[in-house]
Amino acid sequence: MWPDRRIQELFGIELPIVQAPMAGPTLAEMVIGAARAGALGSLPCALLSLEQAHEQCRLIREATDQPLNLNFFCHRPPAPDPAREAAWRERLAPYYREFGLDPAMPVSPSNRAPFDAQWCELVEQQRPQVVSFHFGLPDADLLQRVRATGARVISSATTVAEARWLEQHGCDAIIAQGAEAGGHRGVFLSDDVSTQVGLFALLPQIVDAVDVPVIAAGAIGDARGIAAAFALGAAAVQIGTAYLFCPEAKISPLHRRALFDAREDETALTNVFTGRPARGIVNRLMREAGPLSPLAPAFPLAGGALAPLRAKAEAAGAADFMPLWSGQARYRRELSTYELTRALAREALALIGTRAS
Template sequence: MSTWPDTRLLDLLGIEVPIIQAPMAGATTAAMVIAANQAGALGSLPAATLSIEQLRDALTTIRHASTRPINVNFFCHQPPDPDEARDQRWKDLLEPYYRELGADFDAPTPVSNRAPFNDAACLVVEEFLPEVVSFHFGLPEKSLLDRVKATGAKVLSSATTVEEAIWLEQHGCDAIIAMGIEAGGHRGIFLSDDLNTQIGLFALVPQIVDAVSVPVIAAGGIGDARGIAAAFALGACAVQIGTAYLFTPEATISPSHHHALRHAEASETALTNLFTGRPARGIVNRVMRELGPINPAAPAFPRSGGALMPLKAKDEAGFSNLWSGQALRLGKELSTYDLTRQLAMQALAKLTKN
């Protein structure tokens, strides 16, 4: 392809087009990562819901298929202290649904888990040497981060505010993902828990660009070439795209999620803490409407999801997380490879037409 107007991230990561396929836990497959790589983008493997064995298997598959740079993404939250009373209050709030759907309320509550980055995960990084390691919810503690950087990996993390971006640069990030409020899935928020002060992408990107010296990647509400061109105009040198890749055949999503993505209106997403305990954007469904998308009774991340699992088994559409960003109506039925190439070519044409 012709030269992009800003090649800092391309040069930093060794990729051909300034697109990062977002790491979407539960939806991203090794096949998606490989296809994104083959199209010249940075394929990203989410590790938060994988066991160490599953992570090694996925990385083995990817490395056998491609020698291009890859990104492995980890959560770096602090697991909450046990709070059985809060867990029980949450389950009690859900009891009417258990009775209605015929789920066993008295059975032990399943465990909902998102594993934070730890020594075992770091050993996998040291074994497979991914070119990029990205984090959500800040950065891991210094000794682990130092080990990651010692492998030669470039480190990325998400910032939802200017203050978070500055903190990330000060603590060793090589590039920063500016995550607008429009983005689907979990908010990367980590210096505050105030959702009322979260910022839209068009306001966030130029302020982060002005505040840091490292490359900035725009994420949130970008689903076509117009969004990519706009991100560059605001000072970003790449974009991270998630929801658009949920429409590809390489995505592994449930039938209910598949249907919701293709039929929900653009205004039908909301931030919710019901499914994991942390705010994340998804398509509004029954439990979000009836309990409110943000409910203070939900246990701390990631414990709230366990009590919903038996309900999800009975009514997937009504009680499962249907993650999506606000640009869902821009989604197209294309393969990961074709989507990536089309986005890149159309965006480059817009950026170079003058």
């Protein structure tokens, strides 16, 4: 038996595992595999249009009746900053010339859709069992509408202060995101990531500070990590990078190769791809322009000017200008999402039972 069943009971799932909503790599196929295995399947909506999100939900609902988590970013759209945009374009100009591109060429703006009234209507229509947020929570009126659907609400905390804030504002559970985790930091009370705490230091402090159940996230990809998280008070774990090795992950061959080849010390927090700190495998742009650059425009605008460079480099077989999101631990098991989820749960329960005896 699992030592803490609060998350299973709260979400109506069999296993205390949340498949991380990784925008880009995660679409219906991965969500279905995780849900069928007994985990909480999570669909990230930040890179989808409303129409695409509805279609993905349709595919998921047709394949499984298990609980579904819809995930949203709730950042504030940045104010225009022409000077910063110009400085970023100037920093990238040598790369443009290297690839035979005009540094002044027009580029399409990069976009990540924040949670708003339209997305709230999606929640009201789809009625997922769980709605998760990144970068805090939406405005109170929108959050009230979400809760009125009956959905459980969760969000990420990178500090004890953020965890307390989320509990005070009505979260049913909190994701403790350690510094090891791949992808974007969930920070929202501070912009400073220089002092971000590792998961196994952060987790017990958040568990002690709040009354709601806590989900551990960051470098968990095998039975040992799951068992350790439970030993430190977690009621569930959220797993991301380990699922990137599954065939359902929608990542490029270049990203997949980097995941296999990178050493354990070859990830870093960077803002050069989106304007907001996120952990990925170090590549040329991160080494030469970052990893954290004061010139990068505010989230999510930094990526627009990179698109032509990324296209040229990828065509040449290089991942120099694309984000290679990854946590610090990469457990390379090329199983289906379903098989990996079941294996992790089985192995973790065996380890927890052995330690308990």
